[in-house]
Amino acid sequence: MDDADPLAGLRDRFTLPDGLIYLDGNSLGALPAAVAPRLAGVVGHEWGQRLIRSWNEAAWFTAPGRVAAAVARLIGADADEVAVADSTSVNLFKILIAGARMRPGRGTLIMHAGDFPTDVYIGSSAAELAGLRLRFVDSPAQAPAAIDDDTALVAMSHVDFRTGELADVTAITEAAHSAGALVCWDLSHSAGALDLDLHAVAADLAVGCGYKYLNGGPGAPGYAMVARRHHDALITPLPGWIGHADPFAMSPRYAPAAGVARLAAGTPPMLSLLAMESSLSALDGVSPQALRTKAAALTSYFVELVDALPAARRGELTVASPRDPARRGAQVSLRHEQAYGLVRALIEREVIGDFRTPDLARFGFAPAYLRFADVWDAVTIIADVLDGGAHRDPRFAVRAGVT
Numbered sequence: 001m002d003d004a005d006p007l008a009g010l011r012d013r014f015t016l017p018d019g020l021i022y023l024d025g026n027s028l029g030a031l032p033a034a035v036a037p038r039l040a041g042v043v044g045h046e047w048g049q050r051l052i053r054s055w056n057e058a059a060w061f062t063a064p065g066r067v068a069a070a071v072a073r074l075i076g077a078d079a080d081e082v083a084v085a086d087s088t089s090v091n092l093f094k095i096l097i098a099g100a101r102m103r104p105g106r107g108t109l110i111m112h113a114g115d116f117p118t119d120v121y122i123g124s125s126a127a128e129l130a131g132l133r134l135r136f137v138d139s140p141a142q143a144p145a146a147i148d149d150d151t152a153l154v155a156m157s158h159v160d161f162r163t164g165e166l167a168d169v170t171a172i173t174e175a176a177h178s179a180g181a182l183v184c185w186d187l188s189h190s191a192g193a194l195d196l197d198l199h200a201v202a203a204d205l206a207v208g209c210g211y212k213y214l215n216g217g218p219g220a221p222g223y224a225m226v227a228r229r230h231h232d233a234l235i236t237p238l239p240g241w242i243g244h245a246d247p248f249a250m251s252p253r254y255a256p257a258a259g260v261a262r263l264a265a266g267t268p269p270m271l272s273l274l275a276m277e278s279s280l281s282a283l284d285g286v287s288p289q290a291l292r293t294k295a296a297a298l299t300s301y302f303v304e305l306v307d308a309l310p311a312a313r314r315g316e317l318t319v320a321s322p323r324d325p326a327r328r329g330a331q332v333s334l335r336h337e338q339a340y341g342l343v344r345a346l347i348e349r350e351v352i353g354d355f356r357t358p359d360l361a362r363f364g365f366a367p368a369y370l371r372f373a374d375v376w377d378a379v380t381i382i383a384d385v386l387d388g389g390a391h392r393d394p395r396f397a398v399r400a401g402v403t
């Protein structure tokens with residue numbers, strides 16, 4: 001399968017420790033080989049030697065636009081519909097308040113109660129500040145029935161962070177549009193691994209992370225997408241000077257920059273942003289469709305191998321993700337009563353996944369750098385750990401700060 005993989009060569013664009021099976025690219029993507037030399041140059045020369053001149057000379061000031069163009073290609077948007085800035089949480093806040101302002105007179109924000117916690121927290125605050133009632137649905141599938149002519153906005157993640165289940169973007173967007181509402185998608189677990197095409201689904205708004213399948217590095221900037229047809233009505237609740245039409249006019253009055261550029265609030269985190277610019281070059285020439293196809297093949301192979309374990313070895317381990325690859329993102333979660341111990345024991349065996357409370361061992365299959373052989377090895381080691389009982393080690397009774 002690796003020999004037949006058209007993306008096999010991409011792994012060389014990444015730096016991965018020998019012998020490590022990295023199944024956590026859905027939390028923190030691997031380090032692209034181009035990043036370290038670029039950052040060394042940025043720090044040593046552009047910052048160290050050229051100092052403030054680099055904002056112009058090294059084109060720092062225009063870096064957000066370049067990174068936005070690279071992200072836009074991967075989510076089916078145009079470069080001038082995407083802003084790269086801040087964290088996903090902050091972008092979500094800006095977009096939810098802006099979205100609510102685009103639908104005056106409507107009183108409801110609909111969200112998925114089991115969405116990623118930051119989405120729920122930020123959604124609650126944005127709803128309160130915008131004077132909206134927050135209505136939770138128990139699953140994205142319930143959203144279309146909950147939408148009515150009081151709905152201003154629907155905001156949810158494309159991929160369920162626990163199970164990897166995909167929301168039906170088309171059905172939810174159509175239901176929202178036919179009621180006159182807008183939808184905001186959180187694409188944190190989609191961009192760089194799946195092929196959601198925002199134009200094809202007539203999406204309104206979206207946000208997402210830079211450090212997962214986009215490999216931008218820990219705390220990399222996030223992004224926000226606003227469809228061009230909404231630009232005239234776009235009002236950010238954080239009108240900072242970098243989002244001003246002319247920041248160096250130093251005007252006492254705010255005038256928004258054109259389009260999504262107004263979503264920038266303060267000075268961009270230049271080291272992170274330039275790291276992300278080089279990290280995205282690792283996906284140059286790779287289509288979202290090719291990434292999606294390989295992610296589906298990797299996750300299907302993982303499910304197949306777990307299913308093939310003899311019942312006595314598999315014990316109580318079950319697949320918690322949808323079995324149909326069309327309904328699944330680039331991750332597979334396994335349910336086990338001692339999932340935390342299992343994840344910790346696997347990490348000690350150089351198989352890195354993560355744990356999501358209360359009982360999920362979560363494995364991400366980044367299509368850009370994983371091999372089918374890694375999937376085979378990972379399942380062999382999972383079976384070994386379960387056989388030997390390493391997951392029951394009392395050391396794992398205490399949870400680390402980051403799980």
Ligand SMILES: Cc1ncc(COP(=O)(O)O)c(C=O)c1O
Pocket residue numbers: 027087088089090116118119157161186188189209222
């Ligand atoms: C779906 C989703 N949204 C938002 C976030 C958080 O984004 P940030 O911490 O960068 O604001 C995460 C982080 O894992 C996530 O999975």
